[in-house]
Amino acid sequence: MSTTTATEPPSTPSQILIPSLPNDIALNILAGIPRSYHPLLTLVSKPFRSLLSSPLFYTTRSLLNTSQHFLYLCLRIPTTSSMQWFMLYQKPTKNSLIPLPPAPSPLVGSAFVAVGPKIYVIGGSINDIPSPHVWALDCRFHRWEAVPSMRISREFAAAGVVDGRIYVIGGCVVDTWAKSRNWAEVFDPKTEKWDSVDSGKDDFLREKWMHGSAVVNERIYVMADRNGVVYEPKTKKWDSVDRGLDLGWRGRACVVDGILYCYDYVGNIRGFDVRTGVWKELRVVEKQLPKFLCGATMANVGGKLVVVWERKGNVNEMEVWCAEIEVEENGEGELWGRVEWCDAVHKVPMGSSIVHCLAVSM
Structure with missing residues (x-):
């Protein structure tokens, strides 16, 4: 490799x-x-x-x-120790996943972001030992590259991209001066250098282990087990996440046209408008998506909401399903979605799981 x-x-x-x-x-x-x-x-x-x-x-x-925008998907397959990456290859007759070179390290709990044509795999752990290592998949040539390591080790951190720079937040317990100072870091892909981000003097904020993050209007929203924080790089200000967002955000989410989408408790897709602080159910027309999607994750692929989930297939097989939805807000403020296509795109051994999906432009 x-x-x-x-x-x-x-x-x-x-x-x-x-x-x-x-x-x-x-x-x-x-x-x-x-x-x-x-x-x-x-x-x-x-x-x-x-x-x-x-x-x-x-x-x-x-x-x-x-x-063009392309969907990349990361799966954990029990027959291999590394994460397996795929690219969604869309054809007029059948959409399918194309396997790519596996990640160099079998990390668990990494954070993922895309900047231009590259996917960054940030931190994670090996044998329960957090790592500061970062790898990048250059999607133009499907080659892995080593990236300068973070200042501290992290697992289950949050990450977001604002103005081409990668911000990484949390993923560590603040028990040393170095971890306190570098609880949040920023990486500039142009200079390939990491810098610490001042997270203030509130130790309560810096003790978070993150399970979700998204960037809305150049603000990074980060969710933890209890409450969450939002960081605005332009003003360098930290704040608490809106309580309504905190109570309704579950699972892996994505942002399309300034609306944050995720699944609710009963298996419906809902969108949160940060301008009004209101959750709204996405009304899917023409085709209906299944409820209680297992392992569901989402990505904004060229302005379309793409949902990926797991479904039991034949004996000892799991199917990976994908749907592309065109979403819009009508004149009355309601969220409507039209399913453009929905199909199984790959089969993997039972026990596999979807780790993450994200879009790359190239």
Whole structure:
């Protein structure tokens, strides 16, 4: 397994891409082709294959606004010690999960965030020993890279991205000066440096072990066993989470158009509007989702609410199901959702579990 970063190519391809066309024009044409066709493009020629494996190609896609959003899913499978990662491959006939290289370390209780084309796996524990280690999956090339370690070890921490920087909160018991000072840290992917975040002098806040987090309007909302906290990096201010949000937030959530979605006690999807402090049930039309979804988690994939859950399959098998929902708030403030597709996307051995899912743009 490679854990090195791809070498930056020259500013323009060194070989002719399309005869009779300047390379910069050819590059712009190729960058506009959907990623689902990239495997076929690599078969056309060696220059095509070289270009599609370079950061230059994905930078061009981003500049031309032709980047696409993809769902990545992490599963824990009993037959392997490492977390197994998959990418959702959407086709007109059948959506399915494509297996990727496993994570380098069998960590439990890691935090996950996506920044650009990379997924960061932060902390966790091995044999109940918390770790400061961080790994990144470069989704352009599906390679793992080592990232500078945090200042302290963490497990079951919260993480969120604001302005391209990764904030990690909690995941440790404040029993030393170092843990107190670094209870919250921030990582800048550009400089690859960690810095401590001042969490104030309230020890009660710093003793939290986190089970959920989300970023709404550039504020990081973090949930613990009791109550929660919110941090605004722009003003560097900490505050308590709204009591209504605290009482209604259960499980893994995501944010679409400023609304935080999660499942309630009876298996309905609900959305919390931080502007009004009110929970609203998502009214799904046309197709109905099953209640009491086991292992359900959610992600914002290109502005769509994508829900992933576990369902018992054949003997000794578990099915991974996925649904894509277009959500909107009507003129009366109600939340409506239309299921665009819903299907089983993978089968794994019984005893497997969904760890996390998140979206990547590239």
